[in-house]
Amino acid sequence: MRLVRSLSLRGWALLGAVGLCIAIPGTVSTLGTSAQASSTLEERKLPMKFSWIACQPNCRGWVSAVGIITVDSPKDFDEFARGRQLNGATIVLDSSGGSVNDAITLGRRFRGLGALTTVGTSIVSQTPQGERASVVPDAYCESMCVFLLLSGQTRFVPQAAHIRVHQIWMGDRADDARAASYNAQDLMIVERDIGRLAKYTFDMGGAGDLLSLALSVPPWEELHELSPAELRLTNLVTTDAVADVLPRQDSGVPVAEAKSEAKSRDRFVSSAMDGEAQSQTAKATKTAEVLAPTGGAAAPTQPAQ
Numbered sequence: 001m002r003l004v005r006s007l008s009l010r011g012w013a014l015l016g017a018v019g020l021c022i023a024i025p026g027t028v029s030t031l032g033t034s035a036q037a038s039s040t041l042e043e044r045k046l047p048m049k050f051s052w053i054a055c056q057p058n059c060r061g062w063v064s065a066v067g068i069i070t071v072d073s074p075k076d077f078d079e080f081a082r083g084r085q086l087n088g089a090t091i092v093l094d095s096s097g098g099s100v101n102d103a104i105t106l107g108r109r110f111r112g113l114g115a116l117t118t119v120g121t122s123i124v125s126q127t128p129q130g131e132r133a134s135v136v137p138d139a140y141c142e143s144m145c146v147f148l149l150l151s152g153q154t155r156f157v158p159q160a161a162h163i164r165v166h167q168i169w170m171g172d173r174a175d176d177a178r179a180a181s182y183n184a185q186d187l188m189i190v191e192r193d194i195g196r197l198a199k200y201t202f203d204m205g206g207a208g209d210l211l212s213l214a215l216s217v218p219p220w221e222e223l224h225e226l227s228p229a230e231l232r233l234t235n236l237v238t239t240d241a242v243a244d245v246l247p248r249q250d251s252g253v254p255v256a257e258a259k260s261e262a263k264s265r266d267r268f269v270s271s272a273m274d275g276e277a278q279s280q281t282a283k284a285t286k287t288a289e290v291l292a293p294t295g296g297a298a299a300p301t302q303p304a305q
Helices: 009-014 034-045 073-081 100-112 145-150 184-203 208-215 228-233
Strands: 026-029 049-053 062-066 090-094 116-119 121-127 130-136 140-142 162-165 272-276
Touching (some): 049 073, 049 121, 062 121, 090 121, 090 140, 100 145, 100 184, 140 145, 145 162, 145 184, 145 208, 162 208, 208 228
Parallel strands (some): 062 090, 140 162
Antiparallel strands (some): 026 272, 049 062, 121 130
């Protein structure tokens, strides 16, 4: 069964303990600089931070959103957006997920602005010609970050990016999910959040296949990385041209150079992944979420009985 919308009532009940989780970020080597790689990893362990990356005078710039989605993220974004003209702006994501309900709230903020979304690590480096802004494509968008990606009116995923999905779980019982105890209140919270997530997915134009793939991976298994075909199947990708979300600068202005991406991907810079490290985050008490390892493949979805 591919579409969650076709699940029976009992099927929803059986899926009551599942959804999307927080995952572990990989260490990104930005422009071959270990200090920048370490900085990037540290930012991914922290609550989501919003920064404006300027590339004037010939480029509008974009919003960098790095870190874990917490209960404060919607408020932090509202404060960041105050006094800025962000309608139609591009948001570049590098996140291992976070709180289900707060990600939904934040995603609706993005859609309300008509934002464009992509995945990458934003870099500003000094060159003889001055500052150069670029986006490294070897970045991670995992768990609830995937649903922030879905909020964009136009959505581009570079080939080197890692888009990973997983189930949600009670955050305070994620370390040993199978051995933990659960009560009716716990199941109610997770089922409620799955319902909210399903509505949000369809409101954003996502396919039921996204929920189906995510709901098939329990918290004791590794995250499933979406293939290019699955990115299309789930409707996470709406364009193959980076220029649709990050227009090129006028000639004469320094622009980051692509090394291995398609010709249109001119603002993305190749990078190497140094390794992986676990991130520890505060666990929410009023939403279902989890801390889990990355990688792996999704188990086949079973039909509801």
